[in-house]
Amino acid sequence: MSAPGNPGAPGLAGNSGSPSDRAAQGRAARKRVPRSAHAGWVPSLDRPDPVAVLERQGRDRLPELLPIRYGRMSASPFAFLRGAAAVMATDLAARPHTGLTVQLCGDAHLLNFGLYASPERALLFDLNDFDETFPGPFEWDVKRLAASVVVAARENGHSETKAHRAAVEATAAYRTSMRRLSRLGELAVWYERLDADTLLPLVRSTRHRRRAQSTLTRARRRTSLQALGKLTEVVDGRRRIIQDPPLLEPAGVPDMAALRKIFSDYRSTLSEERRLLLDRYRFVDAARKVVGVGSVGTRCFIVLLAGRDADDPLFLQIKEARKSVLEEHLPSGPYIHPGHRVVAGQRLLQAASDIFLGWMSGPQGRAYYWRQLRDMKGSAEVAGMSPTELTTYARLCGTALARAHARSGDRIAIAAYLGGGDTFDHAIAEFARSYAVQTTTDHTTLGAAIAAGVVTAAPEV
Structure with a gap:
């Protein structure tokens, strides 16, 4: 369903009309939702209990893993925000939206951006999590990014003024990047990318540049060969994945048989040349793995x-794909299969994507998608960042988000809506400040539910 009082967000479609007509559509959206109207956050009286939202999400997850999820989310307000995409989606849907639709990441917080290798082995910076991707109003991703900036800043001990400034800078980077992209041709936008090596000059101080270089170096080392030494051992002359219960456990006989069976279905979703490449590999071993914060309890x-x-x-x-947390709040998307939705969304949003991305259905009709486990993937260490480092990183994330949105949405209309001034920037930053307070309150609510025995948490797992 659409949010109350909003035009239903249309599905993604080719941009139509002249640039001036499209710009006029963007300016017309200001009448529906003025840019200043994004400021602030006041929960409605009938706002759902955040713990109830999380429990509803967990009903079809592996019950023995849910305490790990709650334990990880209870660690801090930022950890709670990471796992509470469903809570924020419900909150965003309760407010009017612009109706300017893009392919949303759906969970665009600071730690869902990072480094990875392109098929040409260049190290890129981009969005890197697409479990919640879905078509929807562009500002929902911007608000989640800005909120995560403020929550991270507060957690790092930054002043409210500096936290607000970092959120303003993230939003301003999004706005100015979208306006620049609105003036480019279609192929130029499609080929746009953020090469990691070109980002180092943006880091001003020598100390910060050293830290950034260290992050790039670590990412380049994160390959399947490195994982072989870290995640496996030789037992009785055979290579096996190391056990580390409950985070990494051997796949049981039924799971192993199912994985072998669905491998061919996954293979069929790859292009012909990639099927040929995959056929040169043989199956050795498999294990169940616990990943992330919000994903804990899904089958992986x-x-x-x-x-x-x-x-x-x-x-x-191999990760279970479920309905996006956005789906109950927006019109139907183009993909019935959740795994297809994730893969298509990733291919659309990223400048270059994993050559082994694919999807299929597994036992009990559950949807899954496949990707490489390690392909020079790396992420920034947001915890402990100084105000200058966090602001620089927030700007980078805002720039990357605009590039991703420009590939699927009407960048000319969005740029016209945003305008050349900073009204939108400050409104989003004010929303982020208020929502950071809400996140802290929700985190406290989860802690109280754990203390009362409403939910069970396994801390530090």
Whole structure:
């Protein structure tokens, strides 16, 4: 359903009309939702209890893993925000929206941006989590990003003024990048990317530049070959994935049989040349793995394949795909299969995507998607960032988000809505400040539910 009082967000479609007509559509959206109207956050009297929202999400998850999820979310307000995409989606849907639709990430907080390798082995910076991707109003991603900036700043001990400034800068970077992209041609926008090596000059101080360089170096080392040494051992002459219960456990006989069976279905979703490449690998072992914060409790496996020999590994991750947390609040999307939705959304939003992305249905009709486990993936250490570092990183994330949105939405209309002034920037930052307070309150509510025994938490797992 659409949010009350809003025009239903249309599905993604080709941009039509002249640039001037499209810009006029963007300016017309200001009448529906003035840019200043994004400021502030006041929960409605009938706002759902956040713990109840999380419990509803957990009904079809693996019950033995849910205490890990609640334990991780209870660690801090930022950890709570990471796991509470469903809570924020409900909150955003209760307010009017612009109706300017893009392919949303759906969970665009600071730690869902990062480094990864393109098929050409260039190290890129981009969005890197797409479990909640869905078509919807562009500002929902911007608000989640800005809120995460303020929550992270508060957690790092920054002043409210500096937290507000970081959120303003993230939003301003989004706005100015979208306006720049609105003046480019279609292919130029499609080929736009953020190469990690070109980002270092943006880091001003020598100390901060050293930290950024260290992050790039670590990412380049995160390959399947590195994972082979870290995640496996040789037992009785055979390579096996190491056990680390409950976070990493051997796949049981039924799971192993199912994984082998669905492998061919996954293979069929790849392009022909990638099927040929995949066929050069043989199945070695598989294990169930606990990942992330919000995803804990969903079914996730890693599979070890071997190519030319045992020292030529490929690790793939198989992750359960469920309905996006946005789906109950917006019109239907173009994909029936949740795994197809995730893969298509990732391919649309990222400048370049994993060559092994694919999807299929598994036992009991559950949807899954496949990707490489490690492909030079890396993320920033937001905890402990100084105000200057956080602001720089927030600007980078805002820039990357605009590039992703420009590929799917009407960038000309969005740029016209945003305008050349900073009205939107300050409104979003004010929303972020208020929502950070709400997040802290919700985090406290979860802690109280754990203390009362309403939910069970396993801390530090």
